[in-house]
Amino acid sequence: MTARTPEERHDGHRGGDGYGVPDGHGHRPGGAGPPDGPHADGPGPLIGRSVPRKEDPRLLTGRGRFVDDLTEPGVLHAQFVRSTVAHGEVTALDLDAVRRVPGVVAAFDATDLGLGDITARLHRPPEEFTETAMPVLARRRVRYIGEPLAVVVARDPYAAEDGLEAARVAYDEREPVVSEAAALADGAPLVHEAAARNTLVDVAPFATEGIDDVFAAAHRVVRVEARTGRQNALPLETRGALAHWDDRAEQLVLRTCTQVPHQVRTVAAGCLGLDERAVRVVVPDMGGGFGLKCVVGREEIATAAAALRLRRPVKWIEDRKDALTASFLAREQHYDVRAAFAADGRILGLDADIVCDMGAYSCYPFTAGIEPLMAAAELPGVYRVPAYRVRGRAVTTNKAPSAPYRGVSRPQYVMVMERLFERAARELGVDAVELRRRNLITDFPYTGINGITYDPGSYRESLDLCERTLREEGWYERRDAAAAAGRRLGIGYACFNERTGYGSAAFAQRRMDMVPGYDLAEVRMDPGGAVSVTTGTMSHGQSHETTLAQIAADVLGLDLAKVKLHQGDTDRVPYGWGTFASRSVTIGGSAVRLAAERLGEKLRRLAAARWDVPWEETELHRGTVRRRDVRDTEVPAVPYAELAALAHFRAHLLPKDLEPGLTATASFDVFHDGTFSNATHGVVAALDEDTGGITLLRYVCVEDCGVAINPQVVEGQCRGGIAQGIAGALFEQITYDERGEPSATGFLDYKVPTAQEIPDITLFHLETPCASNATGAKGVGEGGTIGAPAAVLNAVNDALRATGTELDTLPVTPEAVHRALHGA
Template structure:
């Protein structure tokens, strides 16, 4: 029996809001310049901070002389690690020493530096310009040691150790699966294919760089830290520990945020040091990361090496997968996910959408003298999906089969399906999405155009990728990684005031995903309320009971479910209150249009404002078993393996002989994220993710010289695609509702990024087929394509 009869939309329409592309409520504020970001914050007496950073990749600190810094006009203070005496940031896994080695990350380097850009001291000045001037006066002495700049150096016999406690520079070394008899399966297979691939180190590149403003509130006896983070409660925990304060004495507030993509879902050192400087000086302190530091010294991602074999029978059915994964995680483990975030993700989920009967994998995280690695949209899935999709392409060619048909023969179609990796997949549309994507390109005539282009000497290629996106990770799923800090649940409070308007808190944290719109749609539907009457509050550790923030496409699946449950509880209280007034069972009432309705008398209604008037202002009229006020709280967690969104991407590219340029002519995405709360928002997530996936496939990479100096210090060096390089993307929706989320929604945040590199690379290789050259590494550069087209590149 439905408990709501309809909701009102801003355009005056009626009916369910979930599933409708209502206008984003954030847009008027953000598009008219009324957004409030960290750098917009100006407090009386505010000072500005910047960081003295290491200029060498590996070395002992022999001296840190800030005397000249303190004499620079405008500089108020300068602090070293010894001056601030802060606790370290240490992320832990509950694994034995042979599987995991923790690395304490000091807020400011003390005795040793481990990458170019590591913060050594903080300079505080009257304005940002004086702070920069102060940096130049710092005198830092180093005893330089040979840097470890790549995986080969890290694992070499007798290698320099980035951390003395980590033998062979290995922080994580885990073999999660090893099917009995897998060697015999490979020995007897009709076809065994091998792919070795490397992916370039990337920067998540949020439009807004990191930043923080900190001050001490004397009245509340509380440090207030305003920062652009995806995980405010985690920042509060670490800040309180490093500063040796009770958590109650730290309040973290997140204003509007211009992107995060995972780079901001870990705790950074600079916001802690900024807070410490504010405490020491008794004045507000602001730090804004400049773009050079953001490119070179912020958290990076993606540098991975896969060495994978797959066994197939003569009909193209996969028999086994054998993988070795090595991830270069930089100098430290990130908090709270640790250096295990990438190798554990790859090892656990590599079989993906295919029915792989036998599996063996080893996952390692090595440490090098580079900036640390944090999660970045997709976390290893863009890489392992690319590897698996390359294996299917290669097997199909060796067996003389069509690559798309080979995929069809191996896709999971019977659900629920428990894979060889021990993960149970809920229902999805894996086969349907592949069929629709291929049919779309065929109906548009791309296969005929490819044949004509080939006959004319042009190089057109068509590529696909099939994948799933595990979302709705709950406490159970994260506990399987043996994290000391186990994310998962979310808590929401829904509170109605005397005007009938509703305030909703959520532990998730929007940085562009439209939470103010989508979560409001869920609440408005649940209460039969005008959308304009719902206000979402997030990103304030004093207003939000607790939350794990936003990452891993969890916001609508987990956070939205908590919001829906809390709204449902409030709706029940409204119905019980109205039923008491009418002296009827509360089950004989319905919510809708801002009122409680009687089933037996449609003309009889009580408005929410009338009920709120009783709940708050006339509490003596309440039933004896009902508390005053209209507030409800609910939590939601996932106690299974989560839910799986899925998609197929189809790409058409043309390779240009003269320049080696890869031009994307067509991009089709068929996605299934369950119930799309707001289809336009989902499409925006798909398109943004695809743009980042294309960037990794064709453009972006941070490289280092032999001394560990990063090559990309500006956008002159770090090749970011523009709108000219990103094609129009067609997004088509399928819908397989999640069976256990409160809304039927699955996550949609990372899928675009996951599928793009594989589809683009497969399309490039399809265009290169006449040359006999295959490419397996990304980014695919114009130089590489140019050489391949001239048939001078050796087979990789």
């Protein structure tokens, strides 16, 4: 199976089967193919076209409505009293003075609100997982600086801040645990008494029999010990919530910026002692999430509790200091990995020890296992690894807790694997790109040593095209000329895959208490022929209003303007798992497609009844249903609006087997290992001899996400992800002093790259469609972030090759480069 570039697709579309799948590349189940119809800027299929984003007119003209734009009559404003120590017992919490501050309406601690805990679970034996409850508001114990202790509610945000200043908290401080090494040291203080050696997760899922013999007999064994820094996902919009009690509906209505509205509903109902029916979660426009918002936060639950208690609207908006210090963080990981190689460069075995610093608590619903379980399961990646042993641990420390962040461990373990190949190439005396070629998976489907089956991808093709591009542009000659002139220029690559479309079967392997996977969709046509689509996914910048509408419109042959997407309302969407893990188009989009096909069948059955022919003899055509055997005016096609009016207004004329109205629902799940996007990134980096500064001169990305529903949206995802990956490689990090005080409280301390630091990015798209879902698409949301750190680090090390020094810690700082350049 060979992937194709867009230029190689025949007649400008995604293939010849009508579904956008290139010939010979699999199929999509269901239906007879989308009809021709008037779409956006002309007739023809919508799938594969960069139609303008439906969201843009609203968002680019300032008419978007985010949580901070919302209000209610008589709204109150909340802020949180937060711990000023990293580890200690709360000996006194006095809020009396707070309540006397002008403008303050109320102040509540955990006892006042009677809140339950947020508890995420894995169904694993005690030696593999330790359950730890995260109280909505801390009671007797605090475990990180910034942990919420009480909520202050006032008439305006300024009075709420004044109230915080009046709070009096006394602590019996304990020694904080501020690093992975300290957490695992003998006799270390325990962050949670239940967690021996401060370990929340300790798994060893793979250990090939005889692996020690493999390493003993290997021609060469290389080792990489790598560390990555703690990061903040840094969505443009910080977290926030607006809650009020609706007497008429007998519901607590919580408007919040979350990727997982139904999970927030579940936790809010549990913590507040309400039926889930009595909690409605609504998500307005959202300014980014990146995984930070796909877990349930404490503050949104406490805000809802205050609104319920006061029976008044309460609003909380997180400031940037709290977002950097007290929100969910990610990425702090330590890898110690060995790889065994044969004399011909074949990898023989992989032996890994992975430790992830997950902070003070398990996040809900994924738990502290989110990072080590991902890394341990998928470390081998795109390479044929015949023997594998791994141990993955999540340790708890006195830092803000961790949550998923775009890529979830894959930027880290891909960086480690690519460093292993670079190091092995130097020791074996072969070209590093050629060494990758010798080990890439090329025969599909391929079941790896980790038990995961990989569907077809373009691993070799993407690597070849990326390398060819940089060679043809002359970067290898420029690198050699720079070296001869005493300047430092380096070229680095990263070759990787990204498992996307995790279904219930894949998530069940983690043994979570809540098992995500499937999604639901409803497609409904109104009496005038316009269509509403509801889905359980949740857009926070991925253009769902466009891409999912493209899928429905393509099936039905409708103009894109006739289709409107609705999501993020737990009363309107029966259930959904939200958006994370690059699942929205692969799973949510498949559900939308199947529902649209069912609606199309209903339209055809209505028309068939009029003509008294089998419905199979009809077809959809440009907003109408027509007879397949009659293509002239003898039997005119019937417009959708006419059929919709019949279904809604004249139910007595409907066939007995058709119900009134035009609504269709569908679900979609993946009962296998998911599908794999893949890519190769190539980077050219220059080092400054005097300052150690790093400048990225060139960036090439060759990606394959299957069928691109909207190529422009795909490119946006890639570019944004690459920018975040570069940020983690070179700039962003939160460190802690010995007291557990975080180093970064604002953008003066937390280094965020600007457009000046991000190079021009050239993107190439290959297409190996997924044959096991209804869209042919694979996920693309995280790939840019996954490949960038490894490619950047390899480019820096290539530029350092004459020094004999290699760097294996991210972010790569100018100080580290300067020391390497000058032999320090």
